[in-house]
Amino acid sequence: MDQHSPIDDLRGLRAPVTMFGPDFPFAYDDWLTHPAGLGAVPASAHGTEVAVVGGGIAGLVAAYELMKLGLRPVVYEAEQLGGRMRSVPFREHPESVAEMGAMRFPVAATTLFHYIDKVGLKTTPFPNPLSTDTPSTVVDLKGVSHFAHTMTDLPMIYQQVADAWDKALQETAEVSAMEDAVRSRDVATIKAIWNRLVPRLDDVSFYGFLTASPAFASFQHREIFGQVGFGTGGWDTDFPNSMLEILRVVYNGADVDQQRIIGGSQQLPTRLWTHEPEFLDHWPEGTTLASLHTGGVPRNAVKWMRRTGHGITVEDVDHGIRTYPAAVFTAQSWALLSKVKCDEALLPQPLWTAVERTHYMGSSKLFVVTDRPFWLDVDPRTGRHVMSMTLTDRMPRGVYLFDDGPDKPGVMCLSYTWNDDSLKLATLTLQERLEVVLGSLAEIYPGVDIRTHIIGDPVTITWETEPHFMGAFKSNLPGHYRYQRKLYTHFMQDDLTDAQRGLFLAGDDISWCGGFAEGAVTTALNAVWGVLHHLGGRTHRGNPGPGDVFSEIAPLELPEF
Template identity: 70%
Template sequence: MTTAGPATTRVGTTTMLVPDFPFSYDTWLGHPSGLGVLPPGAAGTEVAVVGGGMAGMTAAYELLRLGLRPVVYEAGEIGGRMRSVPFPGHPGSVAEMGAMRFPLSARALFHYIGLLGLETRPFPNPLAPATPSTLVDLNGERHEARTGADLPEVYQEVADAWEKALQERVALSTMRDAVRRRDIETIKTIWNRLVAEYDDQSFYGFLATSPTFQSFRHREIFGQVGFGTGGWDTDFPNSILEILRVVFTEADDHQVAIDGGAQQVPYGLWRHAPADAAHWPRGTSLAGLHGGAPRPAVTRIRRTAGGHALTDAAGQEREYAAVVYSPHVWTLLHRVDCAPDVLAPELWTAVERTHYMGASKLFVLVDRPFWREPDPATGRPALSMTLTDRMPRGMYLFDDGPDRPAVICLSYTWNDDSLKVATLSPAERLEAVLRSLSAVYPDVDIRSRVVGDPLTVTWETEPHFMGAFKSNLPGHYRYQRRLFTQFVQEQADPAHRGFFLCGDDVSWTAGFAEGAVTTALNAVWGVLHHLGGRTPAGNPGPGDLFPELAPVELPYG
């Protein structure tokens, strides 16, 4: 597979300018004036950063650049859900347990990918240009395709129905054009109307009430196969607003993988010494400030007269003027003994109402990418990127050349499909998935190619995550607004200031690393403002522009 080139290379002008809060984070990050300046005497102030995933590392890195001293707490390892696990004995081959594909529209994320000099390659999504072959297996029927035009006519009918529903009901072309041009007025005008109209509508309800999707067969095919990243039926119960954000920002298209694994991004920020950090001597990194390892997990949070006191798993308590909290918000309910007065009552309600998507993956290492060796009789590949209604649901193929071991994601499942394997051991999962795939590829002995033991994950059973990512149900917009806007604390009760939530489940685009990055930047602005700092006049931050960009507020009573 060829390399896509430096990670800073981007396609077109699309950006994940989320319509709820269309702030240009990439512009803020890239401005020569920097993100802000601390008041006299504040340099070196300790700020707690809880969680070492993409959000935590982004926040800690930018706080370091401002001249503050981030103190990172992590319950596991740096990376969070950007978890790249090497196969034993084969360190060059990794299983991407969490985030594995990143849209080029994620401009803020790619700021850091470029900063670290990481390389990317096109991700082998179904029917993507870089995918040699896609096999669709539904209701016992198999169809192999290179492009959508190779599939039966009913699949094109489904694609046309989805496109027509988006154009006629939610102004797809107008909205995408406005996002590309960063036309805030048009974005807000259209989106604010859509929020009011569709907050109570599920994804499935949107399809079922669209004239173009009156056939159950068409809805079933769309749910199983979808377009872009594959089947979307596991999202059917979720709010249609969740889907529209992805579609409008083209987050489901033009996706790439990171060579060597996605975990390199948060881990790279941990080790990288910014050249322009205020206060700190050149060469200072987060890893250096921590002696190479973050502090252990936070177990207790209490308010104090001076801010917040955090107790870690080693029993040490330290007080901070500000805290950035990046893990899943559910961890505040039981993993951390968090005092009720840390958050306002309405925010606790939003935390309780948070809804997470489950997800499981099963990876194996094989001796070589044998699927690239065509069958002598048919000329077809032995395996293809596969979408199926059977247990595996999605199978992805990764390789670095014909003479090296290759990686197969034998199964990538969500929600109910994830729960089907949640109680199985890795060996049991492998047997179940191989048995299911033998019906799709009866003439291919995948098992004989496997090297070593499988690698698996089920995110809903991971104790510090309890789910893959948040996805709002119909009617949850008001809760999401509370969580997202919490970083703007000027009007908040003084007792609830100085504690900043961030992470992709606080963002409007949960499940995307871009949301982790952008909400972390919101928290950085919040900390800067809380400590009396300011942003440059020519480079206002998200809180400075909040009054004009704020998410629309729906009536409550």
């Protein structure tokens, strides 16, 4: 089944790579923009309440689309709308924000950008290392720094590493054939290639993939690739993860051509909360998610969930108890093991195992606001910028620089770390983190006094210590494909008993491509289809949804015995 919608890229040469598959190649962007809409529920179901647990981007997209169908979503949120789309204004300069979670969005994320465009947000290129939109990059490894505008400015070994990565992908992962298939949305070819690779690579770690490639026979090449990588930076924190996770990112163009949202990513979920849809069933014109909630705010955190004779019963921490015929759970799945009390009947037993096995990546960030984007000053001795986007094996690991013009404050992400590098900072106070990071940067930029440019209090986060998150995002380990398939396909419930239906999982944990908002959005749309189907609705014949075509493009199922 070919679901291709021809879309020329900006140069008009060929269709762009989008986040289309490879596990479940369904055109969510086309489904959303079809004039027939996502479907309809029976008139008797109009106004039916549906619980949506979690007010991140997955929860807000699910609630928004359920509202458009004429249902009444009831959103529960433990902290603030946005989830890991968390934009924190600096107290002294609130017009400048620190992106504590999601901050870079690939243009390949066409379903996500449907909502970014809908609420009127603007984006600008993200300053990734060696990007054409990044003024300059410094790579600092083993005490030696290299200044660069492009890859050709770096020593030859860096080009050798880049070539080795390309060669490994071509020889072992059919990358060119897959990218061509993704561009043309050739579902048959995507499925044929991916279904060959999944059984072969499910048990292979990213590092194991590299060591098995003749192109990466040298440890030095593997070490440099881990520290620096290409696209968004170093890959070594992903080395223990499944190689399938890496291929999903590469095939979908998720690690290149990324944008940031001007004014902060949290605007997307908060604007969806107050956005008036152009077309909606049942509700009067001007209805918004905010208007459907008392006081315009979501209900408080969920205390417990259980199945009762009439559906899913939810109690919040304010002791409000409601029973719903359907519910969508978008919070991190580990919350079902610790934060939310629930009995085992809530999910089928194999799904509980999949939840238990979910693996999260840790991450820390440290931001400061500066008087101006001083890093663009030119050192008269060298003719170079006094600071650059920085990749290093020192404590900061990644330094990103954001400016909105020479007459406005600048924002520096002084440190962006993952996993073990995040744990090095986790027990430090905010001030200790600042001192450690500034000390490391002083070794790279000995003549630059960053401290004199800081004009506000720094802000920081460690996602693995955030009580309602317990990690930055999921990323599967080798052998986790079967668990991920169970989580992702849970929206298909016709084979479940009546007592096991009605609760739908969504969010980053459930998606195939962890760490990208596109996956959270598309799993939310799967859940919308599931609720629609569960309440007796259906999609338009000319615009089938993900569940309607599931049997034709379903993810490969691996044997368990």
